[in-house]
Amino acid sequence: MLGNLIQQTVNALTIGSIYALIALGYTMVYGVLRMINFAHGEMFMLGAYVAFLALSLLVGDVGMSGALALTAAFLVAIFLVGLIGVGIERVAYKPLRSSTRLAPMLSSLGVSLSLVTGVQILAGPQPVAFPSFFPVVRYQVMGGTITLMQIGILIAAFVLMFGLHVLVNRSRIGVIVRAVSESRPTAQLLGINVNGAISMVFFVGPLLGAAGGILYSSYYGIMSPSMGAVIGLKAFTAAILGGIGSIPGAMLGAFILAFIEVWGTALLPIVTNGVLGTEYRDVLAFAILILVLLVRPAGILGEAVSEESIVYKREF
Amino acid sequence: MAAVDTLATARPRANRTISWLVLAIAIALIVATPFLPNYHVRVLNSLLIYILLGIGLNIVIGYTGLLDLGFVAFYAVGAYSYGLLASPQLGLHMPFLVILLVAACLGAVTGILLGIPVLRLRGDYLAIVTLGFGEIIRIIINNLDWLTGGPQGIARLDKASILGIQIARPIDFFWLLLITVLLVGTVVWRLERSILGKAWAAIREDQDAARGIGINTTNAKLAAFATSATIGSIAGAIFAASQRFVSPESFTLQESVLIVLMIVVGGIGNIFGIVAGAAILILLPELLREFAEWRILFLGLLMISLIIVRPAGIVPRSFGPEKLIRGLFGK
Numbered sequence: 001m002l003g004n005l006i007q008q009t010v011n012a013l014t015i016g017s018i019y020a021l022i023a024l025g026y027t028m029v030y031g032v033l034r035m036i037n038f039a040h041g042e043m044f045m046l047g048a049y050v051a052f053l054a055l056s057l058l059v060g061d062v063g064m065s066g067a068l069a070l071t072a073a074f075l076v077a078i079f080l081v082g083l084i085g086v087g088i089e090r091v092a093y094k095p096l097r098s099s100t101r102l103a104p105m106l107s108s109l110g111v112s113l114s115l116v117t118g119v120q121i122l123a124g125p126q127p128v129a130f131p132s133f134f135p136v137v138r139y140q141v142m143g144g145t146i147t148l149m150q151i152g153i154l155i156a157a158f159v160l161m162f163g164l165h166v167l168v169n170r171s172r173i174g175v176i177v178r179a180v181s182e183s184r185p186t187a188q189l190l191g192i193n194v195n196g197a198i199s200m201v202f203f204v205g206p207l208l209g210a211a212g213g214i215l216y217s218s219y220y221g222i223m224s225p226s227m228g229a230v231i232g233l234k235a236f237t238a239a240i241l242g243g244i245g246s247i248p249g250a251m252l253g254a255f256i257l258a259f260i261e262v263w264g265t266a267l268l269p270i271v272t273n274g275v276l277g278t279e280y281r282d283v284l285a286f287a288i289l290i291l292v293l294l295v296r297p298a299g300i301l302g303e304a305v306s307e308e309s310i311v312y313k314r315e316f
Numbered sequence: 317m318a319a320v321d322t323l324a325t326a327r328p329r330a331n332r333t334i335s336w337l338v339l340a341i342a343i344a345l346i347v348a349t350p351f352l353p354n355y356h357v358r359v360l361n362s363l364l365i366y367i368l369l370g371i372g373l374n375i376v377i378g379y380t381g382l383l384d385l386g387f388v389a390f391y392a393v394g395a396y397s398y399g400l401l402a403s404p405q406l407g408l409h410m411p412f413l414v415i416l417l418v419a420a421c422l423g424a425v426t427g428i429l430l431g432i433p434v435l436r437l438r439g440d441y442l443a444i445v446t447l448g449f450g451e452i453i454r455i456i457i458n459n460l461d462w463l464t465g466g467p468q469g470i471a472r473l474d475k476a477s478i479l480g481i482q483i484a485r486p487i488d489f490f491w492l493l494l495i496t497v498l499l500v501g502t503v504v505w506r507l508e509r510s511i512l513g514k515a516w517a518a519i520r521e522d523q524d525a526a527r528g529i530g531i532n533t534t535n536a537k538l539a540a541f542a543t544s545a546t547i548g549s550i551a552g553a554i555f556a557a558s559q560r561f562v563s564p565e566s567f568t569l570q571e572s573v574l575i576v577l578m579i580v581v582g583g584i585g586n587i588f589g590i591v592a593g594a595a596i597l598i599l600l601p602e603l604l605r606e607f608a609e610w611r612i613l614f615l616g617l618l619m620i621s622l623i624i625v626r627p628a629g630i631v632p633r634s635f636g637p638e639k640l641i642r643g644l645f646g647k
Contacts, residue, residue: 034440035440036440036443036444091620092620092624095624096623096624099623099627100627101440102381102383103623103627105383105440105443106383106576106580106619106623107619107620107623107624109573109576109577109619110577110616110617110618110619110620110623111616111620112616113573113577113612113613113615113616113619114613114616114617114620115616117610117612117613117616118613121610121613229569233444233447233448233451236444237448240441240444279455279458279459280455280459282451282455283452283455283456286448286449286451286452287452289444289445289448290433290434290445290448290449293434293437293441293444293445294433294434294436294437297437297441
């Protein structure tokens with residue numbers, strides 16, 4: 001029982017840290033542009049595919065081996081996907097900045113569709129086995145099994161999130177991004193390079209999403225062109241749960257969602273006496289999403305409801 | 317009349333030419349359909365179903381300005397209404413028209429049930445909630461094996477018949493769908509011109525101002541959701557009857573996105589735009605069948621470039637049914 005408890009907790013932490021990496025991208029983009037980037041899940045997918053490509057090039061053509069090749073492939077992939085993110089923003093979202101709020105979202109739907117089919121054409125629609133980035137080592141902790149991979153994922157995710165924390169809170173770039181997030185017109189009046197800040201966000205967000213994709217594919221040993229959709233939606237749920245626009249909120253939301261999912265999936269068949277089984281895992285995530293939006297749209301750590309993010313009240 | 321004609325500049329004349337051209341193409345297509353091979357008729361049928369879906373979703377997206385990404389849920393409600401009420405699954409074999417009525421009511425109820433909680437939300441949150449709702453419905457259908465047959469779906473649905481006339485061949489469905497599209501299209505067009513339609517437009521342009529001038533925005537939005545859901549559900553029931561098979565595969569998120577895409581490509585808020593959008597998105601992939609996946613990539617890129625270059629869509633918003641009628645019959 002205790003072993004099971006420990007194991008499920010570690011599972012939840014692992015999945016939660018991956019959700020967190022993706023959720024950060026949603027929340028940062030929403031912070032500066034007030035836009036839901038439907039193509040963000042595809043950054044997660046691209047991360048896995050670019051890393052796979054980089055790895056096969058590094059091992060096959062350059063002749064690198066082992067941990068060095070894996071680390072290099074990881075870094076190259078997240079950097080490249082970051083650049084892709086910046087490029088997409090320039091082409092598909094920037095021309096729409098003064099348009100309606102719906103326009104960039106529709107455009108991001110188009111980007112998402114194009115990326116999924118693009119990868120399908122280039123790499124085939126079927127799922128592909130993904131190499132493990134960590135050696136298979138199992139530890140027994142009080143009856144529960146924890147793998148080295150899980151520890152590795154946790155460490156990688158925490159290093160990246162700590163890096164983001166430093167970038168946002170302790171660097172000049174962070175000040176600029178936060179200023180733009182606070183109020184774009186004011187930032188512009190103060191002479192801040194708004195386009196630079198937005199590009200920065202579209203570099204860092206996809207970079208973290210790609211890292212999440214690589215870790216996720218490595219964890220489950222598989223990748224597919226359509227893997228971004230559901231995970232993207234869950235990460236978005238996490239971002240909303242924590243309070244969209246808030247960086248610590250996204251992380252908190254991701255872990256809460258992962259815990260609810262892991263524990264909920266374990267408990268659901270017991271509580272409902274087998275009527276609702278583990279296949280309702282995704283329903284659970286969406287139900288939470290809807291519930292949070294209805295009960296507390298600002299999320300757990302969301303800023304106080306401002307003029308712009310006000311939720312329409314009922315008739316008086 | 318003559319005076320009006322001489323006063324008329326080149327534009328109304330161009331409008332007249334276009335109107336007659338549109339009518340001629342439509343009539344030619346309708347007259348030619350019975351002589352087409354079955355495969356082509358099926359493609360036209362799927363085109364008509366998508367036009368019906370587009371007309372339904374357009375009420376929410378185009379008229380009221382709310383982004384609904386879970387429209388496929390209502391389509392599924394209608395399809396499974398037929399699947400359950402006219403198949404050996406539950407041993408029920410109700411007549412087609414009765415099921416159509418049931419599906420329409422169920423659609424409206426689902427629309428209102430979804431609408432009540434979510435319509436308080438802002439545009440982008442609404443998009444995500446409806447998306448989640450669509451997925452929830454699909455997952456539930458997929459897992460409720462004892463009722464819906466799970467991923468295998470329900471097969472051997474009854475042949476549809478209306479007042480003793482059997483509707484089984486693709487061409488029968490073509491006539492049924494054509495009549496439905498014309499009927500629904502006319503009703504929705506008139507609805508758009510009604511007081512309710514003007515309330516929708518007011519909400520789309522500025523919700524606060526709409527409330528300020530005394531529009532009950534919640535009720536107007538609910539009406540939009542219910543009408544849209546009813547049409548989606550009717551389309552679903554006809555779709556199930558024509559396929560004689562339903563499975564969750566037909567109701568994925570991609571399907572919702574495709575319908576949104578259709579509206580955006582054709583021209584948001586315009587019934588003729590939906591026809592054009594559906595024609596491009598449904599017929600073009602059929603013509604380009606050999607290019608398989610490239611066509612979806614093409615659609616995605618088309619969507620991005622259209623939103624940037626021509627956000628109003630291919631058909632101008634002004635070219636609606638009135639303009640056509642005016643072009644055909646005078647003034």
